Amino acid sequence: MKTSITTILLMGIVIIGYSQKPPTQVLLVPAADSSQLVSFSLDVMNIIDAKCIGCHAPNARNEKARKALQWEKLQMMEKMDAYAQLDEISEVLEEGSMPPKRMVERYPNMKLSEKEIAVLKDWVSNTLTKIEGE
Amino acid sequence: MIRKMLIILAVGAIILQFFRGEEPEVAEVTENDLILSEAVNDDVALLLKSACYDCHSMQTVYPWYSYITPASWFVFDHIRDGRDELNFSEWANYEKRRKIRKLKEITEEVEEKHMPLDSYISMHGEANLSQAQRETIINWAEELGQATLLRE
Numbered sequence: 001m002k003t004s005i006t007t008i009l010l011m012g013i014v015i016i017g018y019s020q021k022p023p024t025q026v027l028l029v030p031a032a033d034s035s036q037l038v039s040f041s042l043d044v045m046n047i048i049d050a051k052c053i054g055c056h057a058p059n060a061r062n063e064k065a066r067k068a069l070q071w072e073k074l075q076m077m078e079k080m081d082a083y084a085q086l087d088e089i090s091e092v093l094e095e096g097s098m099p100p101k102r103m104v105e106r107y108p109n110m111k112l113s114e115k116e117i118a119v120l121k122d123w124v125s126n127t128l129t130k131i132e133g134e
Numbered sequence: 135m136i137r138k139m140l141i142i143l144a145v146g147a148i149i150l151q152f153f154r155g156e157e158p159e160v161a162e163v164t165e166n167d168l169i170l171s172e173a174v175n176d177d178v179a180l181l182l183k184s185a186c187y188d189c190h191s192m193q194t195v196y197p198w199y200s201y202i203t204p205a206s207w208f209v210f211d212h213i214r215d216g217r218d219e220l221n222f223s224e225w226a227n228y229e230k231r232r233k234i235r236k237l238k239e240i241t242e243e244v245e246e247k248h249m250p251l252d253s254y255i256s257m258h259g260e261a262n263l264s265q266a267q268r269e270t271i272i273n274w275a276e277e278l279g280q281a282t283l284l285r286e
Contacts, residue, residue: 080283084235128231 006109010050013107037131038075038082044123047116051099079131086131090124093117150203157200158213161192161223168225178274182222185250185261189216192223197257212251230282237279241272 040048048071055065057072074085092098096117104111112120165171169179188194189212200209220236228236243249245268250261263271 080234080238080279083231083283084238087229087231087235090231 007046007050010109011054013109036075037079038077038127041123043119047112047120051110051112051116055099082131083128086124086128090121093121093124154201154203154206155210157196157206158194158210158217159192160194160196163193164223166224166226167191168222171226172278174274178270181263181267181271185258185263187222188258189213189251189254190220190222191217192221199257208253212254230285233282234279237275237282240275241279244268244271244275 053071054060055062056069058066058070060066069085069089074082077085093112096112099110099112163170168174169182174182183193194213196209199205220239225233240249244263247268250258250263255261
């Protein structure tokens, strides 16, 4: 219960702060649909929704962020592009450079916790393994 | 009046030379190098060495102007940033996914003419890649990317 209230509050902050438009309807495919190369468990979806999707979505304001990564596009990428994108994601997780410093300074709640980083890293390596197996 | 200013400028320029900055190290080619470890063909290897290796490898050749401050600051920054972003001397040590990503970025940067840097090209005629040369690099990078993906 507590987690979902926090998630909603964080989403609210991100949405208000970064978009006057209605929130992105992002279709993140749950892991159960294994026909997808890239899919997300509920854990991972919650983190992405709370801390990433505000800038990394098609109608986000920040152009640099839009160009660098869009979560919903990740699901539709070809193998090689997905591979490259996942490598970049793993690098920023390693360096702790996302969400960006300025964002985290303004909204300390947006900082990724150790646990969240671990969950995302796991997801990256599992997805890479899955892609390899294809 | 003007003479006085010129003297001050000259003295300033001389003092500045004591602050050239730390030159990024240069090292010998090792077996981790891209060209060696991926058996890159001669045509492509020549292009890479002419247009890329100064900033994206440990085999930097320092030009005369890099011995003059403040030009040295910019040159050293380019080299440090370039090696950080992509270092062909460390290619064999890159994980498969890093290689794939970097090859993809090479095609993008070369296609969009972001690389080599304009400032580098202005001082290095051999880095002024023609469209055909750019396409050679891009095709090579795409092929190598595909091949790498299929590897273990």
